[in-house]
Amino acid sequence: MNIIVILFPLALGLGLMGLGAFFWCMRSGQFADLEGAAWRVLQDDDKRD
Amino acid sequence: MAAQDLSVFVRHRDGGVASMELAVDGIRCAGCMQAIESGLGREPGILGARVNLALKRVSVEWREALLRPEAVVDKLAALGFKAYPFVPERQEDGAAAEERSLLRRLGVAGFASMNIMLLSVAVWSGNSADIDPTTRDFFHWLSALIALPTAAYAGRPFFESALRALKVGAVNMDVPITIGVVLALAMSVAETWNHGRHAYFDGVVMLLFFLLIGRYLDQLMRRRTRDLAGNLAALKAETATRLDADGNWTVTPIAAIAPGDRVLVRPGERVSVDGIVETGRSELDQSLVTGETAPVAIGHGERVHAGTLNLTGALTVHVEAAGQGTLLDEIDRLMSQAVGSRSRYVRLSDRAARLYAPVVHTLAAATFLGWFAWGLAWPEALMIAVTVLIITCPCALGLAIPAVQVVAASALFKRKIMLKEGDALERLAEADIAVFDKTGTLTLPEPDILNPEALPPERRAAIGALAAASNHPLAQALARALGGAPARTDVQEERGQGLSAGAGDDEQRLGSIVFCGAEAEAASVKALHPGASLIAYRHGGYRTVLALGQSLRPEARETIAALRAAGLEIAILSGDRSEAVAPIAAELGVTHVRAGLLPGDKLNLLDSMAANGRKVLMVGDGLNDAPALAGAHVSISPVSATHLAQAAADVVFLGDSLAPVAAALEIARKARGLMLQNLWFAVLYNAVAVPIAIAGLATPLVAAIAMSGSSLVVTLNALRARGRRAQSEAEA
Structure with a gap:
């Protein structure tokens, strides 16, 4: 049963990391344009010459 | 330039x-x-x-x-x-900051509810097997450790709103939410302290999570509306020619013009500011402001208003207000009179909340008293009463309407229709009579050629180049209608007569009927287009007469037909003369027509319709329509409308076509249908869940399933507001 004492802080820590990542995304403006982002993935941004 | x-x-x-x-x-x-x-x-x-x-x-x-x-x-x-x-708008500004804080709270609540659920699932499966009570207590305490700070942070918008409501002696949806959350948390802590089997930490946090989604969607909708309003103002791209300190004239965006500046208004230009004439004499076409099409003379010391068209002479205007606009005193008075009537509308969600709160609190109190009278100890009775509060907490109700609004608003946006008020959808869906203004609403704001058959395609360029050389408003309108060809430079203009270029047999003339000697052609054109202004063209022996006037917006006929098919009565209320209104009304087959109305008359007619129980949809664009737009049950403006009219309207559509009016009505009706369906679903859900809770059978597991299940159903239902038909048409 002692394994729980390690596993739960670990799970919480991972969750907190996710939350931190979400806040970081918000701050860096990733939710400002939800439509454009979907298309940007498909853009061909090879080097132009 | x-x-x-x-x-x-x-x-x-x-x-x-x-x-x-x-x-x-x-x-x-x-x-x-x-x-x-x-x-x-x-x-x-x-x-x-x-x-x-x-x-x-x-x-x-x-x-x-x-x-x-x-x-x-x-x-x-x-x-x-x-x-x-x-x-x-700056990031720190109210709405943007509010949206970001809601999103942060939403993130925290989501994180917490996932992690508590992790613990709760273990407890639930353990409860039906043989969980060690010490382990269960440990899990419950861990849950409390996550839930209590989360509730304090993520629940603040609800607590604050509930306190505000209670302070003024009112009850809103947030009061039962706050009571439910606080009681459930207190009860769960007490239960954990006493080594109990059930704690509701997961339910509380999940409830906050779902409610925050609804709250966030609502805020998103409002913010998007404001952003689009910003775009609209920019798309109008109004400029004024300002006299700088160094004596130069600069074309300046209207946003940079301040009261006290002096601006130049050339003949043929639309006045973009409100102010007092300093120098110059001219005539003004005030049709956008008053609806009247006859020109008015203006000179030194007199007041001009944004939206009027300067016809004959250049004016220097001392600016009193730009952008926002001062108002004609009369309109100002009518506006304050009109705004009151709309605020009487009670949103669907508020109506639901008014019914909901007393019913739920009575039920919970009755449950407590009932079980207490039955002989249960008071802590157990209280616990059952609290489960009733948790299970009825309006998470589906909080999502039911915002989710539909957001989906419908983006469906409208795809069709170039912008919603300015969230509850406009509900009001638009209720409309049963559509009242149109004529000038600029049923017709295009700029005059157009009414008899294109009199204009051979090979002569378009020649006429356009001639027309572009003049400042005369009619010639300018003709040049625009012909596609804005560059002006000829070798043109002589004879005041009050017309333009001529070339000599001998190759001479071209554009102007009055007499100037071009085209009386014979003019007679037949005049008979066909009685309200139009005529302009003649002569090239050697060739003569033609063009009729310029207001032409109907594209798809006006289809839109009127669609509105009729949707069960709306159609009426036209215009400030223009009845000779000008009658042909348009006849063309659209509208019989309910009133012409020559002052702004106050329009508002009075609308008020009397409202007094007869009609829900009026007003479609208008002029300054003279603004009080009527503000006073109507719901209102729509084209993007070409004056500032004030657009500010007063609930919905603004882009483009020349009138079709968005019918499309907006269709989507709004569908959205309202879905909102009502969602509300009925919430009632049905409670009808099933409440008896279970009153019987004392609602475990945390039951609460979690009921809550997330109902929220999911309501959200999926809201997605149908996109409308498969509307969607495919917009993409086509």
Whole structure:
């Protein structure tokens, strides 16, 4: 049963990391344009010459 | 031509970097996005361009030393996009900050509910097997550790709103939410303390999570509306010619004009400010302001209003207000009178809340008293009563309406219709009579050629070049209608007569009937188009007469038919003379017509319709329509409308076609249907869940399943507001 004492802080820590990542995304403006982002993935941004 | 000056829109940053936000007309797809970004990126001096596809905006950064802001607009024009700069709202501003804080709370609540659920699932499966009570207590305490700070942080919007309501002695939806959350948390802590089997930490946090989603969607909708309103203002791209301190005239965006400036208004231009005439005499066409089409003489010391058209002479105007606009005293008085009637409308969600709160609290109290009387100890009775509060907590109710509004608003946006008020959808769906203004609403705002058959295609360019050489409003309108050909330079203008170019047999003339000797042709055209202004053209022996007048907006007939088919009565209320209104009404087959109305008359007629129980949809664009737009049950304006009319309208549509009016009605009706369905679903859900809770059978597991299940159903149902038909048409 002692394994729980390690596993739960670990799970919480991972969750907190996710939350931190979400806040970081918000701050860096990733939710400002939800439509454009979907298309940007498909853009061909090879080097132009 | 005076120089353009856009410097007011530029923001300066360290290191000589300038940036500007532009609203761009015609960004439709990812291709446009890439064309703009890579096109601007290739330019030397431009450091970066970023398109926001959702808002149809682009923000550009460049080295200040290398480029003027005007050059950025020119470069976008060269790429094929018309761009209009504007001053973006600052991030710290109210609505934006509110939205971000809600999103943060939503994130925290989501994180907490996932982690508590992790613990709760273990407890639930353990409860049905043989969980060690010490382990269960440990899990419950861990849950409390996560839930209590989360509730304090994520629940604040609800607690604050409930307190505000209670302070003024009112009850809103947040009061039962707050009571439920606080009681459930207190009970769960007490239960954990006493080594109990059930704790509701997961239910409380999940409830907050779902409610925050609804709250966030509501805020998103409002914010989007404000952003689009910003785009609309920019798309109008109004400018004025300002006299600078150094004596030069500069074309300046209206946003940069301040009271006290002096601006020049040339003949043929629309006045873009309110002010007092300093020098010059002229005649004004005030049809957009008063609805009356006959010109009015104006001179020194008299007042001009934005939206009027300067006809004959140049005016210098001392600016009193720009952008927002001072009002005609009469309109001002009517506006304050009109706004009251709309505020009487009670939103669907508020009506639901008024019914909901007393019922739920009575039920919970009755449950407690009932079980207590039955002989249960008071802590157990209280616990059952609290489960009733938790299970009835309006998470489906909180999502039911915002989710539909957001989905419907984006469906409208795809069809170039912008919703300015969230509850406009509900009101629009209720409309049973559509009242149209004529000038600029049923008809296009700019005059058009009414008899294109009199204009041979091979002569279009010649006539256009001649017309473009004149300042006369009629000639200007003709030049615009012919596609804005460059003006001929060798043109003589004879005041009050017309224009001529060339000599002998090759002489071309454009102007009055007499000037061109076209009386014979004019007679038949006049008979066909009685309300129109006639302009004649002669080239050697060839003569033709063009009728210029207000032509119907594209798809006006189909729209009127569609509104009729939807069960709406159609009426036209116009400020114009009845001779001008009658042909339009006859063409559309509308019989309920009133002409020659003052702004106050329109409002009175609308009020009397409302008094007869009619729900009026007002469609108008003029300053004279503004009180009627504000006073109607719901109102729609075209984007060409005056500032005040647009501010008063609930819905604004882009483009020339009138079809968005019918489309908006269709989507609004569908959305209202879905809102009602969602509310009925919430009632049905409670009808099943409440008896279970009253019987004392609702475990935390039951509460979790009921809550998430009902929220999911309501959200999925809301997605149907997109409308399969509307969607495919918009994409076509």
